[in-house]
Amino acid sequence: MGIEGRDKQKIMEAGALALSGQLGVTVQRLRKAYNLSLSELSQQSGVAKSIISQIERNETNPTLATIWRLAQALDVSIERVLQTTADDPFLEKTSKAETPILVSDDGKCRLAIIGWIKTVEWLQCYEFSADSGGVLESEAHQRGSVESLSVREGELEVEVAGAKSSVKAGETLRYRCDRPHIIRNRGVAPARATMVCIMKAAAME
Template identity: 40%
Template sequence: MTQPSSAKPPASPDGPPAVGSALQALRQSQQLSLDDLSRRAGVSKSMLSQIERNLANPTVAVLWRLANALGVSLTDFLANGAATPPAPAIAVVQPHAIPALKSPDTRCELRILGPIDLAGRFEWYELTIQAGGVLASEPHETGTQEHLSVLSGSMTVRAGSEEKKLRHGETARYGADVAHAIGNPGKTAATALLVVVHPA
């Protein structure tokens, strides 16, 4: 259960600097949300999001407002990370920035809570299954374990030929190196925390 990687477009050597990473680092080091910075700088939240993802090159006027709002000089800001402060001790990921995967029938959604650099070793997800939905998986590599903790509603877990029903608050631990499936037999949506531990 891994997500495809997506690379940011590189900054053109002849064009304006891509300040997205510097902006994001400065904003997070000051524990500002996109909404906070938007209000402080007078720049729309959608524009801020595009700048941080290097999808938009801001005008000098926008850069000046952002630099003032963050308390840094325009020169440092344009250095594209050269004067970026160290990563914050606590990095907060906003809800809109958490990637999600949906099953083909859209009844199952996995919000990828773990960082991409841990994929293939240790992964965790917020799993939501609509009534009647089933998330079926082929066997993972030998030794892979899954841990499913139901947060709301009820779910069924099938691993190989065995199946168990879980109620709110219960956790199932099972081998995921066989065909396995998680379903929602109830009449309302169910949510769970799904942890996948791959062999070392």
Template identity: 45%
Template sequence: MSDTDLAQPPQLGEALAALRAKRQLTLDALSQRAGVSKSMLSQIERNQANPTVAVVWRLAHALGVELSELLEGAKPAQSGIEFVPAHATPSLASPDGLARLRILGPIELAGQYEWYELIVQPGGVLASQAHEPGSREHLSVLSGELVVETGGQRQLLGLGETARYAADQSHAIRNPGPELAVGLLVVLHA
């Protein structure tokens, strides 16, 4: 954070107005819920008032969001490119170490949409317990071969092929071939 970032407090107006609209609340209704005057709310939304932490907390509580969500929504939109070097991409390994997931998606989308680069050594397996009901996975093979097993079914995938399947039951992805297999795995949580 630069000194210029610290010189100005966050401008909550746009974030507050958007959250209020999303919840279909009038200024009057939010005023009653939060215990903040309607004129103060109007001034905050127009960035003409700087609310105290207590007022921001009451507004967040009345809107049913975390304080951080209201403050994060007040940050200026990011411009440019967010760069993540390869060495900074987090990864997870299977218990036997033969399968590895490189986490490609941003952490703020975890639990909604997740995408990974899946790298599986010959004979390796990535076994997963059931995700929440309605969850689905999409697996596309970039090199080698992978087998998806779910619900008593098995599907072999080769280069360029994709499988889409229910992930709300135990499932596994295996490398049956003699060479390294790489795929893109997208998880859509319900």
């Protein structure tokens, strides 16, 4: 199981919950700054004209994928598209009940998505927990991606392309995650860790 495929789609859809109410105003301002009509922005982004119009009027909650396409078409970073004003304080809290949880196929591993939903395309952060015997199998992320696993409790084993390494409480293991990789809890006690995945896009900014 990884953050690709259906799990990634779930996260992108959940991104709508985190969007600022200023998104529509920001998109409209940037579109007009580039002297683009709704039709022209639609052609460049691949987002339907009617959807862009609804976004600008704050009549819809677009997915992160839609915002990403608009940001690419407007040639600006997604942070700018989502930004309100530079002087506004930023405080955003997610409750435990609102934190999305992904579960491994064997039901013994859990990934709580604690990273900012708006940065999922280049930075992903999780609280990882695994019961004894738990196995998390992940698909390859985009080429050049690196994962960092900091164990807080217990001991985990990471396997990447046949190479294996164990990591204990207080230790951090970094490894390429642009190929299938597996995390196992071979111990008798539960294990907990913080996982950060840095996608290639982040290194290219």
